[in-house]
Amino acid sequence: MTMQQKKHVLIAGGGIGGLTAALALLRRGFDVSVFEQAQELKEIGAGVQLGPNGVRVLYELGLEEPAKRLGVDAQAKEVRVWNTGKTWPLFNLGKESMDRYGVPYLMMHRADLHSMLLEAVREIKPDACMVNSRVAGFEQDADGVTLILQDGRRIRGDVLVGADGLHSATRKAMFGPDQPKFTGGCCWRGIIDIERLPEHLRRPVGVNWIGPNGHVILYPLRSGRLLNFVGHVERDDWAGESWTEEGSVDELRADYAGWHNDIQTIVGQIETPYKWALFLREPLPQWTKGRVTLMGDACHATLPYLAQGANMAIEDGMVLARALSQFDDVPEALQRYEKARKERTTQIVRKSSENLGRFHNHALLNPDTADDYVNTEWASEKIRDRYEWILSYDAVNVPLD
Numbered sequence: 356m357t358m359q360q361k362k363h364v365l366i367a368g369g370g371i372g373g374l375t376a377a378l379a380l381l382r383r384g385f386d387v388s389v390f391e392q393a394q395e396l397k398e399i400g401a402g403v404q405l406g407p408n409g410v411r412v413l414y415e416l417g418l419e420e421p422a423k424r425l426g427v428d429a430q431a432k433e434v435r436v437w438n439t440g441k442t443w444p445l446f447n448l449g450k451e452s453m454d455r456y457g458v459p460y461l462m463m464h465r466a467d468l469h470s471m472l473l474e475a476v477r478e479i480k481p482d483a484c485m486v487n488s489r490v491a492g493f494e495q496d497a498d499g500v501t502l503i504l505q506d507g508r509r510i511r512g513d514v515l516v517g518a519d520g521l522h523s524a525t526r527k528a529m530f531g532p533d534q535p536k537f538t539g540g541c542c543w544r545g546i547i548d549i550e551r552l553p554e555h556l557r558r559p560v561g562v563n564w565i566g567p568n569g570h571v572i573l574y575p576l577r578s579g580r581l582l583n584f585v586g587h588v589e590r591d592d593w594a595g596e597s598w599t600e601e602g603s604v605d606e607l608r609a610d611y612a613g614w615h616n617d618i619q620t621i622v623g624q625i626e627t628p629y630k631w632a633l634f635l636r637e638p639l640p641q642w643t644k645g646r647v648t649l650m651g652d653a654c655h656a657t658l659p660y661l662a663q664g665a666n667m668a669i670e671d672g673m674v675l676a677r678a679l680s681q682f683d684d685v686p687e688a689l690q691r692y693e694k695a696r697k698e699r700t701t702q703i704v705r706k707s708s709e710n711l712g713r714f715h716n717h718a719l720l721n722p723d724t725a726d727d728y729v730n731t732e733w734a735s736e737k738i739r740d741r742y743e744w745i746l747s748y749d750a751v752n753v754p755l756d
Contacts, residue, residue, distance in 0.1 A: 361384060361385060361386055362385055362386070362512075362513040362514060362679070362685070363385070363386040363387075363388065363511075363512040363513050363514075364376075364377075364380050364385050364386070364387045364388075364512060364513065364514045364515075364516060364679070365388050365390065365500070365502045365510060365512040365514065365515045365516070366387060366388070366389045366390065366515075366516045366518055367390050367490045367502065367515065367516065367517050367518060367519045367523075367524070367525045368389070368390075368391065368392075368517065368518035368519035368520060368523075368525075368651075368653070369389045369390070369391030369393075369396050369473075369484050369486075370398070370469070370518065370520060370651070370668070371398070371403075371465070371468060371469055371472065371651075371665050371668055371669065372518045372650050372651035372652075372665075372668025372669065372671055372672055373389055373391075373516070373518030373519075373650075373651075373672075374389070374469065374472035374473055374476055374484075374672075375412065375416070375472060375668065375669045375671075375672030375673065376516060376518060376650060376671070376672035376675050376676060377389050377476050377483060377484075377672075378416050378472060378475050378476050378479075378672075379412075379416060379672050379673050379675070379676030379677075380675075380676045380679065380680075381476060381479040381480055381483070382416065382417070382479070382676075383676055383679075383680045384680075385676075385679065385680075386480075387476075387480065387483055388483060388485065388510065388512070389476070389483055389484040389485065390485050390488035390490065390502065390504065390510075391484060391485065391486050391488060392486075392487070392488060392489040392490070392519070393486060393487075394486055394487055395486055396469075396473055396484055396486060397466065397469065398465040398466045398468070398469035398470075399465060399466070399629075400464070400465075400466060400546055401464075401465050401544050401546070401583065401585075402462060402463065402464060402465065402546070402574060402576050402583030402585075403462075403463055403464075403465045403468060403665045404460070404461075404462055404561070404574065404662040404665075404666075405422075405426065405460070405461040405462070405463055405468070405665065405666060405669075406460055406662070406663070406666050406745065406746045407452055407455075407456035407457070407458045407459070407460055407746050407747070408666055408670060408745060408746055408747070408748040408749070408750065409665065409666035409669045409670065410422065410458045410459060410460070410461055411456070411457075411458050411749060411750070411751060412669045412670060412672070412673045412750050412751060413669070414458055415673065415751045416475065416673075417475070418471060418472075418475060421471045421474075422461060422463075422471065423459075423461075425463055425464070425467040425468070425471060425577070426459075426461030426462060426463040426467075427461065427462045427463070427559065427574070427575045427576060427577070427578065427579060428448070428449060428459045428460070428461060428559075429448050429449070429460060429461075429462050429559050429560055429561050429574060429575065430447070430448055430449040430559050430560055431444065431445070431446070431447050431448055431449070431560045431561070432444075432445040432446055432448065432560060432561040432562070432563065433445055433560055433561070433562050433563070434562075434563050434564075434565060434729060434733050435562055435563070435564045435565070435615070435617075436564075436565065436566075436719060436722075436725050436729065437564055437565060437566030437567070437569070437570075437614050437615065437618075437719060438566070438613060438614060438615055438722075439615065439722055439725070440615040440616075440617060441722075441725070441726070441729075443729050443730075443733060444735075445561075445563060445733065445738060446735070446738055446739075446742070448460040448561075452746075455747075456746060456747060460746075462561065462574045462575060462576060462583070463576065464576045464577055464581070464583075465665075467577070468665070487506075488504050488506075488508070489504060489505040489506075489524070490502065490503075490504060490505070490517075490519060490524040490525055490528070491503045491504055491505040491524070492524075492528045493515055493525070493528060493647060495515070495644075495645050495646050495647060499511055499512060499513050499646065500512055500513070500514065500515045500645075500646040500647060502515055513646065513685055514646055514647075514648075514679065514685055514689070515646060515647045515648075516647075516648055516649070516650060516675065517529070517647070517648070517649040517650070517653045517654075518649075518650050518651050518653060518668070518672075519653055520651065520652045520653060521634075521636075521652045521653075521656050523649065523652070523653035523654075525647070525649060525653060526639070526649055526653045526654065529644055529647060529649070530639065530641070533636055535634035535635065535636045536634060536635045536636075537591075537632060537633075537634055537635075538632075538633045538634060538635050538658070538711075539589055539590070539591050540587055540588065540589055540590075540632070540633040540711075541587070541588055541589075541590050541610075541630055541631070541632050541633065542585060542586065542587050542630065542631050542632075542633060542659070543584070543585070543586035543587075543588070543602065543607050543610070543628050543629070543630050544583075544584060544585050544586075544628070544629050544630075545584045545607075545625035545626075545627065545628045545629065546576070546581050546582070546583055546584070546625075547581065547582045547584060547621060547624045547625055548580070548581060548624075549575070549579060549580055549581060549582050550580075551624045552582065552620065552621065552624060553620065555617075556582070556617060556620065556621065557579070557582075559575055559579055560574075560575075561573065561574035562574070563714070564614070564615075564618060565713070565714050565715070565716070565719060565729075566614070566715065566719055567715065567716065567717045567718075567719045567720045568588065568589045568715055569586065569587055569588040569589060569610065569611070569715060570586075570587050570714040570715060571584065571585070571586045571587070571611075571614075571618060572584075572585040572586075572587075572662075573585075573621070582621070584621060584622075584625060585659070586607070586610065586611065586622075587633075587659075587714070587715075588610045588611075589715065590610070600629060600630055600631060601627055601628070601629055601630075602628045602629065602630040603628070604622070604623070604625060604626075604628060606628075606630075607622055607625065607628045607630075608622055608623075633658060633659075635658060635708065636656045638654065638655045638697075638700060638701040638704050639654045639655070641693075642654045642693045642697065643686075643689045643690055643692075643693045645685075645686050645689075646685050646686060646689070647689075648675070648689040648692065648693060650668060650671040650672065650675060651664075651667065651668035651671055652664065652668070654700075655667060655700035655701065655703075655704055656704075657700075657703055657704045657707045658704075658707045658708055658710075658711065659707070660707045660708070660710035660711055660714060661703060661706060661707040661710055661742075661745065663703050663707065663745060667700050667703060669750075670696070670699075670748065670750040671692075671696055671700075673750040673751060674692055674695050674696055674750050674753060674755070675689075675692045677692075677751075677755060678691045678692035678695070678755050679692075681755055682755075691755045691756075692755070695753055695754070695755050699748065703745065706741070710741075713732055713733070716728060716732075
C-alpha cells in the first residue's frame, strides 16, 4: 500500500479489541486514530484467559516477549465440586498447548494486556489514542465517514470501527438501542495476593468450581503472585451492569455459604470484591453499514462461560485489519470481515450460554449424583468437542473469500 493510498481508520473505543485492531492496522501501514470516552486509557483489575486462538494473534503482532513475561503459562485446568472439593482434570495446558497449537494458553491481568497493546500502538503512532472522546454519532458518504463526538469535534476518516463495548454508542447510532435480558445471574470478582493463601492453593492451574446454583473460576496472574477470583451466582436482587460496583465481603460470603473450605479461605482474603449483573444480548444479524462496522462486545457480547470474550475481540481485530489490507474497497472489505467472523462469534455466544447449565446443575447437590454427572458431562471427549474448534481457530490465516 503506497502512502497515497494509506487509509485513515477511526476506532471508537480504546479497550482490548480496539487496541488490537489499531495495532494490526498500523502494522499494515494504515493511519489509525482511537477515541476513548474515559478520562484515561486503562483496564479494570481483573484477569483474562487467553486461549491459543488469542495468543496466536498477539504473537503475530510482535508481542510474544511481553505476553510471555506478563502472562502465566498455566499447566492445566481442573474441575472441583462445590462442597466436597473432589477434583477431576479438565484438560492439560502448558506443553500440550504448545504441541497441539504451537502457542501457549496464557492467563493475564487485563491491565497488563491492555498496557502491552497500548504501548505497542504508541511505539508506532504516539498520538494514536485520544481520551475524553465520547461518540455522539457519525455521517458517511461515498468517499468517507465523519465521526461526531459529543463535544462537537468532527473527525473525517475512511473507515469507522465501533469497538465501544456493551453499551456501544456506535451500535446505537447504526441500529438503535439494544434490548439486553437479565439472566438472573450475578458475577463477583476479586484479586488475592497469593502469599496470603495456604500452600495448596498456590498451584499454577486454572480451577472451575461447579455447583448447583453457582460456580467459581480461579487462576493465577502475574507470574503466580496473584490469584484471580470470578464467582457466578444465581440471584435476582441485583441488576447493575457496571464492572466497578463495589460489594462487601459479607455479601460475597453469604452467596457462597456451604461451599468448601478452600472457597471460604479465598473469599476471606478478597479485600474489595466487585459485582455486576449478567445480561444476555442476541448477536447482531448485521454489523456493517457502508464504511462503518462493529467488533467485540459491541456486536457479539457473550456470557463468560467459555472464557472467550477477550479472545473474540482480539480475533476480530486481526481479521478486520487483514480484510481492509486485502480489499481496497472499504465497504467490500468490511463485508468480508463480517462474513468471516459472524458465524464463529454467534456460535461462541450460543455455546457459552449452554455452558451455564454445565457449571450450575442440581445433580451436584448430592455427592453420589455429582460423581456421575461430572464423569459424564465433563468427560475428556466431551471437553474436546466443546473446546477444540475454539482453541484451534487461526485468525491470522482464516480465509476471507
